[in-house]
Every structure is written in C-alpha cells, then in structure tokens.
Amino acid sequence: MPAVGGIGPCSGKEYPGNLTPFVTITCIVAAMGGLIFGYDIGISGGVTTMTPFLQRFFRKVWEKKEADKSTNQYCQYNSQTLTMFTSSLYLAALLSSLVASTVTRKFGRKLSMLFGGLLFFAGALINGFAKAVWMLIVGRMLLGFGIGFANQSVPLYLSEMAPYRYRGALNIGFQLSITVGILIAYVLNYFFAKIKGGWGWRLSLGGAMVPALIITVGSLVLPDTPNSMIERGQTEEAREKLKRIRGVDDVEEEFKDLVAASDASKLVEHPWGNLLQRKYRPHLTMAILIPFFQQLTGINVIMFFSPVLFNTNASLMSAVITGVVNVAATLVSIYGVDKWGRRFLFLEGGVQMFICQAVVAACIGAKFGINGNPGDLPKWYAIVVVLFICIYVAGFALSWGPLGWLVPSEIFPLEIRSAAQSVNVSVNMVFTFVLAQVFLTMLCHLKFGLFLFFAFFVVIMSIFVYYFLPETKGIPIEEMNQVWKSHWYWSRFVEDLD
Numbered sequence: 001m002p003a004v005g006g007i008g009p010c011s012g013k014e015y016p017g018n019l020t021p022f023v024t025i026t027c028i029v030a031a032m033g034g035l036i037f038g039y040d041i042g043i044s045g046g047v048t049t050m051t052p053f054l055q056r057f058f059r060k061v062w063e064k065k066e067a068d069k070s071t072n073q074y075c076q077y078n079s080q081t082l083t084m085f086t087s088s089l090y091l092a093a094l095l096s097s098l099v100a101s102t103v104t105r106k107f108g109r110k111l112s113m114l115f116g117g118l119l120f121f122a123g124a125l126i127n128g129f130a131k132a133v134w135m136l137i138v139g140r141m142l143l144g145f146g147i148g149f150a151n152q153s154v155p156l157y158l159s160e161m162a163p164y165r166y167r168g169a170l171n172i173g174f175q176l177s178i179t180v181g182i183l184i185a186y187v188l189n190y191f192f193a194k195i196k197g198g199w200g201w202r203l204s205l206g207g208a209m210v211p212a213l214i215i216t217v218g219s220l221v222l223p224d225t226p227n228s229m230i231e232r233g234q235t236e237e238a239r240e241k242l243k244r245i246r247g248v249d250d251v252e253e254e255f256k257d258l259v260a261a262s263d264a265s266k267l268v269e270h271p272w273g274n275l276l277q278r279k280y281r282p283h284l285t286m287a288i289l290i291p292f293f294q295q296l297t298g299i300n301v302i303m304f305f306s307p308v309l310f311n312t313n314a315s316l317m318s319a320v321i322t323g324v325v326n327v328a329a330t331l332v333s334i335y336g337v338d339k340w341g342r343r344f345l346f347l348e349g350g351v352q353m354f355i356c357q358a359v360v361a362a363c364i365g366a367k368f369g370i371n372g373n374p375g376d377l378p379k380w381y382a383i384v385v386v387l388f389i390c391i392y393v394a395g396f397a398l399s400w401g402p403l404g405w406l407v408p409s410e411i412f413p414l415e416i417r418s419a420a421q422s423v424n425v426s427v428n429m430v431f432t433f434v435l436a437q438v439f440l441t442m443l444c445h446l447k448f449g450l451f452l453f454f455a456f457f458v459v460i461m462s463i464f465v466y467y468f469l470p471e472t473k474g475i476p477i478e479e480m481n482q483v484w485k486s487h488w489y490w491s492r493f494v495e496d497l498d
Contacts, residue, residue: 015254015476017163017246024170026245027161029218031173033113033154035211036120037147038181042323043204044086046189052198057133058082087436088137092144093151094429100152101422105271108228109160110219112153117216120146121209128206143208150215151425155409156417160225161245164476168337168406175402176330181211183323190319226255227414227478230262257478265415272419280420282490283412286469287420291428293461294404295435297353298454299396302360302389318386325390329397341473342403343465349399350462354455356392360385361451370447400461404428410472411480 047053054062061082096119104112123142130136154174162170188207192200226245229238238258242251265271275284337345363385408424443450470483470490484494 015164015246016248016250017254018248019163019166020245020247022247023161023163023245026222027158027170027173030113030154030157030161030222031170031177032211032218033116033150033215034174034177035181036116036143036150036208036215038178038183039185039208039211040089040143040147040181041178042182042185043189043208044089046186046193046319047201047204048082048086050193050198050201050204053201055198057130057136058085083437083440085136085140087433089140089144089147090429090433090436092141093148094144094426094433096145096148097152097422097425097429100149100425101271101418103149104153104156104421105231105418108224108232109153109157110222110224110228112149113157113215113219113222116146116149116151116153117212117214117219118146119143119149121212121216122146124206124208124212128202128209130202130205139205146212148425148429151405151428152418152421155405156421157222157225159406159409159477160227163246165474166338167410167477168342168473169334171406171409172330172334172337172402175397175405176327176334179323179326179330179397179401183320183327186319186323227258227262230258231265231414235259254476254478257476261414261478264413265417267415271416274416275419275423279494280413280416281493282484282487283416283420284423286411287408287423288427289464290404290408291424292431293457293464294400294428295431296454296457296461297396297400298357298451298458299393299401300435300439302357302392302451321386322390322393325393326397326401329394330402332394333398333402336398337402337406338473341471342407343469343471345399346403346465346469347462349395350458350465352395352398353392353400354458354462356388356395357451357455357458359388360392361448361455363388364451365448368448407469407472410477411483413481414478 048058051062100112100115103115119142123139123144123146125139126135126142127139130139155171158171158174159167185204189204192203194200195203223241223245226238226242229235229241239251239255242255242258243249246254274280275287333345363381367381409421412420442453446453468489470487472480472483475483481494484490
C-alpha cells in the first residue's frame, strides 16, 4: 500500500462480533432497495425504443425518426425531448434526497426506506396506466422521489448494520441488486416488446411495482440500526439490538463509541452548515468528487453504444451479455473488497477501464470514422469490440460502480452522516441528469472521441484515488476519523477533530 494514500487496519479498534445469520439476512433484505434504481435504469431505455410507446406519447419524435434515413450511427438517437422525459427522474431524486436527509436523521433509516418504496410504487402505478404525457411525467417524478429516499437510506443502513470486517461486502449488496435490477429489466423489455397489440410498454413500466413492494415490505420488517436508535434516544434498546446483531454479549466498547458519536452529533444544530467547517473538508470533498467521478467513468456511453454493433434482432444479446458481466463482476467485488481493500479495486478498475476505452475508441474510429457510417461490420470485429466492452463493464462493476456508493456511506461521522450522504446522492443525481441531457449531443459531435474524453477522466480519477483516498478496509465506522488523521494531506484539516 503506498504511503500517499494508505493506512493499515491496525489504526482502528477491533470490536468483537460475528457475521450472524440475522445480520446477513437483514442486509440482504435492505440491499434489495437497489432493485428499484436498477430496474428503472434498465427499463427506461428499452421502453423509449418501443414504437407503440413513441407513437402514443412522443409522435413527433417517432415521425422524425422514421423520416430520418441517415446512416450516421453517432447522431441517429439525438432527441432532447425523449432525453428530458428519461432524465427528469434524476432531478426529482435530487430534490427528495435533500428532504430524505432530515427524515433519515430524525426518524430513522427504516422510515426513509418505507417512503422510498411507497413513492416508487405510486410512480410505477401511474406510469403503467398512463394515458397522457403528463401522467408519464408525474409518474417519473414519483419514481425519482422514491429513488432519492432509497439511495439516501440504504447505503447508510448497510454500513451501520454490518460488522466492520464485512462492511464492504454487505454494503456492495446494494450495488449488486442495482445490477440484478438492470439485468431483469433488459430481459423483460425484450419479451414485453414482442407482445401483440403494442401494450407491452405498460407491463415494463408497471412492473416497477414489484421491486417497490419488496423494499416497502422489507422496510416494515427490518430492525433499525443501533446507531439510529441511539441517535433518537433509544439507548437500552440499541444495546440489546447491538448484542443480537453482533452475536456476542461483549459489545460495551462498540456501544460506548456509538453513544459518544451520538452525543457529539447532538451538539450539532445545523449539520448542513457544519459540512462547510474545515475539519470536515475531506468528507465533503469525497461526498462531491466520488459521485462526480463515478458518472464520468463513461459507463453510460459504453452501455448505450454497444447495441449499435449488432443488428436489431441481436441487440438484446448485447444488453444481456453486458448485464450478466455487470452482475458477475459485482460478485467478485463483494468477495474482494474486504480482502484486497477499496483502493486496490479503484485503481485496478481504473486501469482496466482506461485500456478498454482506448481500444474501443480505436476500433470504432477505424470502422465508423467521422461520418458514422460503418457499412457492413464483419463478425470478428463486433466480437472483439464487445469483448472489450465486457472487460470495461467488469472493470466498472469491480470498482467505481459499487465503491461509489460504499466509500461515501462509511466515511462520514454520525453528526454529519445524513447530510453528507444527501450531498453524495444529490451530486450523483445532478451529474447523471447533466450527462443524460448532453451525452447524445456529445456523441453526435465528438463521435468516437467521446470514448477518449471519458478515458481522460478515468486517468484523473485514478490519480485522485492514489493520492487522496485513504484505505478504509477493516476500520470500524465510528473510528473512521483515524484514517484522516494519519493521511499525508488530510491530517492538516482534521487535527482538531475529536
């Protein structure tokens, strides 16, 4: 581990505790909150390509598409109207994540998850029965509100509930359920698009009610975290809950640290204002830059462009292959995050993504050229490009995919945890929205150079991780300040942090 960014696990305390069946099942159920986000990511892109859906709600877009016989693969998808419909969800998620911070802090993580499930269910119901564009937009906004609440509360819940030795693996369950949701959505879109009568899009959109029900019911049966119970004055109940979660009776040291963290947090009247204090500079920096970099990995451009390399009938195969790779690599990340560490996965994933983006840019530049007309693509060419796309997706799913949610959720002190997580979710949603809006225009103008644009940012984010992100593997969540105090750069900001 290089000295510039690392700290050994020995710097933190070692609390007794086991990975009990109770906490494992609890974290699996909570991680299902990622299904709603993943399902929406996977389903929305497929629905907007269904002709009956376009004819009913976006007829001008469909007519333009039919009239445009251009063979320019870079620009044929450039439609701001449809993009706005899809990305409006992220603005709603941004707004709700700000409200969710207060709910999560004052009423617990469970209630925030419940709100997320109910709002997402309502949005799916309205979209499934939509008869006009306004119903679609209202439904999308409700979906966004639901995602904002879930993405705020679930990663925090998982980080607080998990034993520190297994926190990485259990937290990445959230990202795993996102990838599973995406894969399920890809497969369902394919079959629903084949339904005669052209109403399959209703099943695709309405099907989001299923993951919404899972997280809603799950939030009702899940226990609250000891951290959250102490924060709300339920001290003795929290002690008993901690014993059950850890599977041992000797929890006094961890319990005292949780109470001390809660007492410190109660002295903070304005957590949002506190975020701007000098001693929280490293936390705020990570809350902003990690989600910012996660969106600039280029995962959207890669996932979007891969179906173009196939004919229409095989486009599902492209989506399913990348979806399966996404899930498989996330499982590898679950296995390795608490063995190899966060920094290793970040850096290894960065190298993998950079190489693949450079190769894909060269391949697409050679065949599609400047005018975007590849002619007939030989089979071997498509196989080579898809192979590198899959290696790229694996690199993302190993690193920035899951760690973009894990690391921010585990580094914040309790007194700013809910507010800082809201910043993390908000930045993620802002840049998801911005990239969704400008991505197709950038593809049309930058052409294959767009892959190099994102490759450049992968280099920048890898340098940032190498020098500025300390290792958080094996550090108890309430002892995380030690990693900042021992860091070559951040120590100058947190010296006054108790």
